[in-house]
Amino acid sequence: MKQFLEGAAAIGRTVALCRPGVICAYPITPQTHIVEELATIVANGELNAEFINVESEHSAASCVLGAIATGVRAYSSTSSQGLLLMAEVLFNIAGLRLPVVMCCVNRAVSAPINIWNDQQDIMVLRDAGIILLFAEDIQEACDLHIQAFKIAEDHSVMLPVIVNIDGFILSHGHEPVELPDQQLVDKFLPRYSPLYKLDPSNPMTFGALVGPEWYLETRYAIQQTMNNEVKKKIKDVSEEFTNLFNRTSFGLYEKYQIDDAETAYVTFGSIAGPIKDAVDELRVKGEKVGLLRIICYRPFPQEEVAKILSRLKKIIVVEKDVSLGATGALYQDVVTSLYIELQKGNGKNTPKVTGYICGLGGRDVSIDDIEELYYTGELVSSKFVSVKEENLGNFLMK
């Protein structure tokens, strides 16, 4: 049965269905409602878990690191500045191969302080060895959480997963959501069984110092796992989810109207919604246009993306993040993927790839804005959409 729920509440309830043993988070806008919901569920005795209050995000991440090292399923969530404060610990969680699942409610990064949505925060953790999934809507945010535990905790993977949802748009927006039955989730998601755990009756050393003769292999192992086991596991888990829950889960990416397209948008996150509307409107006008929505951003499905995009004429990358001094992060991945395949001799055609930065700090992006990107013939790599010239000047706001 579908319920009309706020995104954060729906995610909180979904996480409770996954039966984490330890939940630890520090409140930060716009993530707060998720842990509020979970705190309520634990306080009401509906979930047998430790809800640990801490004094900072650094402590919250450290707490779930310690918890999961003892062999219990652990969950946390955060946003923006909180994610940056967790950054050091998140590298540790990935390096120690601990399958923590987290939600990052994407929000702009200070300064200037801004609590609204964009995806600059998670891009800081892009290279940490964390599996990054991006949801388009609230239902998918819930579904990806259930799958995230299964992907992370698989013995061939053992890496943390962060499910990314756009702040306010998905965290505070309301949608009809179908929450699965507990029995079904239990069937899909067995208890966490660690490969190794901290246990006084069988002591082990976690996190020992390694020198130059060992460190490189730790990164090689994560890279190999990301590119092989993780991609395979995400495909398998999404298929299994689709069959068991009777609801489509797309896996690494979603193709929308792209099979006969000549131009394609490429994006991730909730902005895929208005882009799909723009694609529909352009299709009515007879334009051959589609969308490739990346769900799994790390590991990046390089070969698949290149295969889908290399036969097109034009690619429009739309993203809510920017690597200041370079281009958008997704733009780099798309261009790199195409170029690697081109070098291999796969595909003679090189599509024109244009890149647009939009929606930073919560700036609205309309369907018209997106349609306009299709019609401009410009070749740009990181053009900011809807820049207000009147906001620029020499510092002083009059």
Place this chain on the structure above:
Amino acid sequence: MFAKIILPAATGLNNKTGSWRSGKRPKFLQKNCTGCRMCYLSCPEGCISGSKKTYNADFDYCKGCGICVQICPVSDIIMEDE
């Protein structure tokens, strides 16, 4: 794929860190010792063991820092050259 970074407990014991020291080492006189355990508690290497008038350092791990000498309230430990 994993790198072998999780170890059985206490593998550090194989690493005899006392193999190079400050050039000096503590000598436990074992005469005026009151058994206050301050040397045992203060040793950063945790390599002092024993009880009243039997305390001594394990020189496989002692770094010769001299903290035990400084802390001993009855000056029953002295530093001597190797």
